[in-house]
Amino acid sequence: MNASNMSFAELDRDTLEKIRALEAELGTGLLAVKPALKPADLTPEQIEKLKAKERELGVILLAYEHE
Incomplete structure (x- = not known):
């Protein structure tokens, strides 16, 4: 595997808000990556x-x- 196999996911506003809500619930940051x-x-x-x-x-x- 190399760096070209992974990249950040492009998120729409609704998806970003869901991730932010989960971050708040978990009390931690999250990274969204493309499922390569x-x-x-x-x-x-x-x-x-x-x-x-x-x-x-x-x-x-x-x-x-x-x-």
Whole structure:
């Protein structure tokens, strides 16, 4: 994967307002990206491994299906 596979989503006013409402509800910021990659369907055990590696490395990891 490279940077050309991901870009910010173009949002209409209604969609942007829904995202802002969710940000307020969650108390956190959100990024909307175009769905260029299919997210991987991970088991709970795999998710825990992913989260542990994120904590260890200080990064955010996105699991996706290989083409």
